[in-house]
Amino acid sequence: MSFVTIERLDKRFGAEHAVRGLSLSVARGEFVTLLGPSGCGKTTTLRCVAGLERPDGGEIRIDGETVAAPARGLHLDPEDRNIGMVFQSYAVWPHMTVFDNVAYGLRVRRVVGAELKERTMKTLDLVGLAGLAQRYATRLSGGQRQRVALARAIAYRPRVILFDEPLSNLDAKLREQMRLELTRLQHEVGITSIYVTHDQAEALAMSDRVVVMNEGTIQQVADPQTIYTAPENAFVAKFIGVANLLEAKFVARNGATCELEVPLGEPRPPARLHASGGEHSSAGARVFLCLRPEDLALSSEPPRGCGGVNAMAGEVVDTVYLGTHLECRVKLGCRELCVQAAHQRHFDTGQKVFVSFDPRHALCLAS
Ligand SMILES: Nc1ncnc2c1ncn2[C@@H]1O[C@H](COP(=O)(O)OP(=O)(O)OP(=O)(O)O)[C@@H](O)[C@H]1O
Ligand SMILES: [Mg+2]
Incomplete structure (x- = not known):
């Protein structure tokens, strides 16, 4: 009432x-x-x-x-x-x-x-x-x-x-x-x-x-x-907390997840990534891929188990130690992502890394 x-x-x-x-x-x-x-x-x-x-x-x-x-x-x-x-x-x-x-x-x-x-x-x-x-x-x-x-x-x-x-x-x-x-x-x-x-x-x-x-x-x-x-x-995602918002193209739905194409700038091919949401999008639509820094995993070797799906190769451009965690900026082609890592970990500037994520924690949002 x-x-x-x-x-x-x-x-x-x-x-x-x-x-x-x-x-x-x-x-x-x-x-x-x-x-x-x-x-x-x-x-x-x-x-x-x-x-x-x-x-x-x-x-x-x-x-x-x-x-x-x-x-x-x-x-x-x-x-x-x-x-x-x-x-x-x-x-x-x-x-x-x-x-x-x-x-x-x-x-x-x-x-x-x-x-x-x-x-x-x-x-x-x-x-x-x-x-x-x-x-x-x-x-x-x-x-x-x-x-x-x-x-x-x-x-x-x-x-x-x-x-x-x-x-x-x-x-x-x-x-x-x-x-x-x-x-x-x-x-x-x-x-x-x-x-x-x-x-x-x-x-x-x-x-x-x-x-x-x-x-x-x-x-x-x-x-x-x-x-x-x-x-x-995208407005709500950006306004609440830190969100990496990547412009993307909606490709297709596969059951609970959807496939997106994220351009990373020439000469790199666009990344094919899986996310949840996007129920109202159709093939070719312009959308945003929303990734929270704490939902991203950072590794120096290619992550195993997901067959390369939702993993992108990049380079660390900057790290800040914040006590509770480590905040890293990672360059992926023409994009940059903010990634949170555990405070015990260490990454060097210029280090080659892989960023990966679970499609359940990545959201496809209407622009
Ligand atoms: N008395 C007024 N005369 C003219 N314009 C006003 C008046 N009060 C508010 N506005 C305008 O109306 C809009 C909304 O203002 P409001 O004060 O409600 O915003 P707010 O969300 O409270 O912002 P803030 O977080 O800065 O307090 C603004 O563009 C503001 O300039
Ligand atoms: Mg006010």
């Missing part, structure tokens, strides 16, 4: 078509992340849900109540939508204590006395700030301020909470810690959440479902594992 429903949402700023007929359903208690490059319309979508922007078309419903329907002239103000918001800049009030910052939303809703105190302290406890209740917000670290912003947004138990890159001002370590805390908290409190980020690691780590956007439209909606292992197109 959909709790937040966005239907054919459209928003223009003059000539700029920021959101183009976007439809999305979010279930009660679900954590959904909008992910995409700068300018793809994430913030605009969120602001339309919040009521801070008036859409040009479409409809938005929350828990069965229509909050925006421009065709019918319907627009609920933000304060009438019962939505919590946490933004990138620490939107805490510096002239107030931590307690008063968090109590604000409850006071506005006429909660007073012992109940006000209890609910505020309980929320502060949830975010680990009970000990700092009387401290002024100016005398807090970045992470603590962002926790105040979070506590303030959840204190009055809104129907939905909207996050717009709430962790992007924090340093890497704190960001990772807050990421864990936020997910734990969201599960504990169970508030329906729409989260915006352009950090793919954050999106994969935190979300029930990820919405990949580009130029005001949705490219794919799926759980993190599906988004990573079965991207629907």
Whole structure:
């Protein structure tokens, strides 16, 4: 059952078509992340849900109540939508204590006395700030301020909470810690959440479902594992993680796999490779072969057992030791692939190598 429903949402700023007929359903208690490059319309979508922007078309419903329907002239103000918001800049009030910052939303809703105190302290406890209740917000670290912003947004138990890159001002370590805390908290409190980020690691780590956007439209909606292992197109594959995308020509299907021809530049003949996917492609179609660096094997001898299928001869052009693994760039004719090898291995620049892969871990994607 959909709790937040966005239907054919459209928003223009003059000539700029920021959101183009976007439809999305979010279930009660679900954590959904909008992910995409700068300018793809994430913030605009969120602001339309919040009521801070008036859409040009479409409809938005929350828990069965229509909050925006421009065709019918319907627009609920933000304060009438019962939505919590946490933004990138620490939107805490510096002239107030931590307690008063968090109590604000409850006071506005006429909660007073012992109940006000209890609910505020309980929320502060949830975010680990009970000990700092009387401290002024100016005398807090970045992470603590962002926790105040979070506590303030959840204190009055809104129907939905909207996050717009709430962790992007924090340093890497704190960001990772807050990421864990936020997910734990969201599960504990169970508030329906729409989260915006352009950090793919954050999106994969935190979300029930990820919405990949580009130029005001949705490219794919799926759980993190599906988004990573079965991207629907080259844009999604490229945007999530590192993907080697090779232009290829679709040759034929053979049961569960398909055969592709990948040009490697004259005078080398094109490589004939096998991959999965490509159900909708026909012979001669232009496609992409998507190979994740961690799904590629590197060897100095031709790999045995696969009769030369899915093995390509190349030359190491560069290696970088990253502790957890070795990252190698391998030149195959006019192409270059990024390949991950185990950290104990060693390859020299200029070394002749073979790159091979299992067709089940190679994807044929529509261009
Ligand atoms: N108030 C505005 N006036 C004019 N154009 C706007 C306005 N707000 C957004 N836009 C444009 O709409 C498009 C979408 O912007 P939006 O802020 O939604 O992107 P975003 O995905 O949140 O990007 P970022 O990751 O950089 O925050 C952009 O091209 C932007 O320039
Ligand atoms: Mg934005």
